[in-house]
Amino acid sequence: MNKLFLIIQREYVQMVCKKSFIITTILVPILSIVLCGVLPVMLSGVKSEEKKNVAIVDQNPEAPFAALMTEDDEFRYINISALPTDSTLLDAHALYESARENQDIYALVVIPDRFVDNPNYNIYSEKSVNANLERNINACLQDAVRAKRIESYGIDSLESVIKHCSPRIKSTNIKWSESGEENLSSADLSMILGFALAMLTDMFVIIYGALIMNSVVEEKTNRIVEVIVSTCKPIQLMLGKIVGVALVGLTQLILWGILLGIVGMIFGISTMATVGQDMSQAATDPAVTQAVQEIQQSSEFSKIVQMVLSVNYTQIFICFLLYFIGGYLLYASLFAAFGSAVDQASDASQFTAPIMMIMIFALYAGMFCMSNPDGPLAFWCSMIPFTSPVVMMIRLPYDLPWYELAGSLALLFLTAFGILWLSARIYRTGILMYGRKFTFKEIVRWVRNK
Amino acid sequence: MYIEVKDVCKQYAGHVAVDHVSLSVPDGSIYGLLGPNGAGKTSLIRIINRITHADSGEVLMHGQPMTDDDVRRIGYMPEERGLYKKMKVGDQILYLARLRGMKARDAEAAMDEWLERFELTEWKNKKLEQLSKGMAQKVQFISTVIHRPPLLIFDEPFSGFDPVNADILKREILRLRDEGAAILFSTHNMSSVEEICEQITLINHAKVVLQGEVNQIRQQFKKNILEVTTADGQSFNYSLQEGETMHDAIARLNEEYQLTGFREILPSMHEVFVESVKSSNYE
Structure with missing residues (x-):
């Protein structure tokens, strides 16, 4: 036991003190903030810098549509309907050229006569047109044509009648607790939480599994393994490595959590400060204070709070931990066994490729299960121990029957310990074998060796 | 007799690695384990170290069958030297000493003494990858003997040492013997066998072909x-x-x-080695 502790300690200290660990621990949160937060804002800022000019020719009498085009972040619309044209035969290119004489024109839009009856228009340009332009123009024209058509019926308040006749349907999910109490639940929230946990498990297993494998291969190529196994049992060395690396991973996760928390707090405080300033300015305005109170009292607000609280966090957290440990143990021991069978990390791909495929499959299976968390795919993938740690995360928020959970967990841990035992036998022989690549067949023989 | 190997056999997937080998190493003596490459020396050493297990036969320590706990009374330096490249010299020696059951404080004291003896004190906080090959070998030697094991097993201890350092190493090995350690070492370096071994066992094709005291063997092989x-x-x-x-x-x-x-003129161990290996190959 003492030796196991020593080995765990060494693995942990060595990895945590590595420069690469420190760098990734600091860089990953910064990168993710930059990639998810700062970069999109910066890029969208870049977009608004230069607006493109779009010339509009409206051939309808008095050019009503051209006037309705509203300028946005990307495009400025210039009405050139007044330019002298031959009304029967339009030479679009000539128009485009003449419009270009004064300024740079990105595209020319021609809205033909009788557009209300036949809403087709043309966009002319030299380069292929930005999809946003079409979307913007369509939106403007859609509303305009709609209003004109309604107006053409000459019925008072038809607008509001139509609005009334196209209802927006909303649902509220209510879950009965065992005592029959009604709880609001949110499928979206469950889905996001489940998917985040599944991703976390998947990533953790792949990244830290590979780390274990490299560490095994390193010891083997260094030949230090021979010295170590003359002082302790191979299984102690393997277990020490698996536990040590798991602790390294946990440390990293916790550090990321803390870092993100700090960054979040800084952001939070700074936005609070600016919002607070706005608020104090707005507070004098009675309309604003009233609106704020309304939001707080409204059922929407309390519904959201109730939904966030309705998820059974304790159960999810405990199950997540169990599945996480089981899944990690299962895959980590496989990685250790495969690492012991090769001389260089680069030779290990023949063994690790199947593991990667299973992990990717598990994630996809999990995504499919989001739309049908009680279907047969979801059921079987959450029973098979190789996929259950990932798939179960997605099903967890949807209250499973306890026997399914228990069965799946039992299967997972039985298999994990089985694989651990098998891996220990492979590892024991593998770490002392040098000089060539071994096939699956030979490795099976190692397992059978006394 | 500190360690006795009795009639040990070991087979790997169809080929015999150790075939009915017996030998015994007394306290305070140096015992040579000789043999050409692939003869089965490393296999035998691994069995004594309990890294692998014999198919039949037994290994006795002071007359008792060896247990897993006895392994900490062995210091083993394998032929393929290996240490963690990224670890500091001091941390590495301490780690191995503690794995063999030494208390942290004792290990530290012993380490400082050994580093001093090998003039490595200033390298204590350097990473192993910064050391020359010879220095790394010395670190390996220190980590093998630091816990004062009564049985030492060296696989090719002199390979990779320059003559000056080889002499330092020889001096230390002899000192350990004089302090009572039983030393088993395998080597191809026959002049070192003549110099420091009292007894030898020569293995070829997994079998013992020659065994006994070095002087007697040389007498036995003399050509008059x-x-x-x-x-x-x-x-x-x-x-x-x-x-x-x-x-x-x-x-x-x-x-x-x-x-x-x-x-x-007595034959050198080199001649004895070549002659016995050749004749056993013809058998």
């Missing part, structure tokens, strides 16, 4: 050759005739030449 020096400064080798004793030969030669010196 005399190196003779005459008064006029010449020297030549003389092979004894059949049935002729050395006494007779010298008397006869002394009549013929005026002898100023004579010496019986």
Whole structure:
């Protein structure tokens, strides 16, 4: 036991003190903030810098549509309907050229006569047109044509009648607790939480599994393994490595959590400060204070709070931990066994490729299960121990029957310990074998060796 | 007898690695385990170290069958040297010492003493990858002997050392022997066998082909050759005739030449090695 502790300690200290660990621990949160937060804002800022000019020719009498085009972040619309044209035969290119004489024109839009009856228009340009332009123009024209058509019926308040006749349907999910109490639940929230946990498990297993494998291969190529196994049992060395690396991973996760928390707090405080300033300015305005109170009292607000609280966090957290440990143990021991069978990390791909495929499959299976968390795919993938740690995360928020959970967990841990035992036998022989690549067949023989 | 190997056999997937080998290493002595590459030396050493297990036969320590706990009473330096490259010299030695059951404080004291002896003190906080090969070998040696094991097993201890450092190493090995350690070492370096081994076992094709005290073996392999020096400064080798004793030969030669010196030539261990391996290959 003492030796196991020593080995765990060494693995942990060595990895945590590595420069690469420190760098990734600091860089990953910064990168993710930059990639998810700062970069999109910066890029969208870049977009608004230069607006493109779009010339509009409206051939309808008095050019009503051209006037309705509203300028946005990307495009400025210039009405050139007044330019002298031959009304029967339009030479679009000539128009485009003449419009270009004064300024740079990105595209020319021609809205033909009788557009209300036949809403087709043309966009002319030299380069292929930005999809946003079409979307913007369509939106403007859609509303305009709609209003004109309604107006053409000459019925008072038809607008509001139509609005009334196209209802927006909303649902509220209510879950009965065992005592029959009604709880609001949110499928979206469950889905996001489940998917985040599944991703976390998947990533953790792949990244830290590979780390274990490299560490095994390193010891083997260094030949230090021979010295170590003359002082302790191979299984102690393997277990020490698996536990040590798991602790390294946990440390990293916790550090990321803390870092993100700090960054979040800084952001939070700074936005609070600016919002607070706005608020104090707005507070004098009675309309604003009233609106704020309304939001707080409204059922929407309390519904959201109730939904966030309705998820059974304790159960999810405990199950997540169990599945996480089981899944990690299962895959980590496989990685250790495969690492012991090769001389260089680069030779290990023949063994690790199947593991990667299973992990990717598990994630996809999990995504499919989001739309049908009680279907047969979801059921079987959450029973098979190789996929259950990932798939179960997605099903967890949807209250499973306890026997399914228990069965799946039992299967997972039985298999994990089985694989651990098998891996220990492979590892024991593998770490002392040098000089060539071994096939699956030979490795099976190692397992059978006394 | 500190360690006794009794009739040990080991087979790997169809080929015999160790075939009925027995040997015993007394306290305070140096025992050579010789043999060509692939003869089964490393397999035997791994069995003694309990890294692998014998198919049959047993290994006794002080007359008792060895247990897993006895392993910490062995210091083992494998032929393929290995240490963690990214670890500091001091941390590495301490880690291995503690794995073998030493207390942290004792290990530290012993380490400082050994580093001093090998003039490595200033390298204590350097990473292993910054050391030269010879220095790394010394670190390996220290981590093998630091816990004062009564049995030491060295696989090719002198390989990779320059003559100066090889002498330092030899001095330390002899000192450990004088302090009572039983030392088993395997080597191809026959001159070191002549210099420091008291007994040897020669293994070829997994079997023992020669075993005994170094001096006796050399006597056994002698070709009855005399190196003779005459008064006029010449020297030549003389092979004894059949049935002729050395006494007779010298008397006869002394009549013929005026002898100023004579010496019986014993075969070197190198010759013994080559001859026994060759003859056992023909069997």
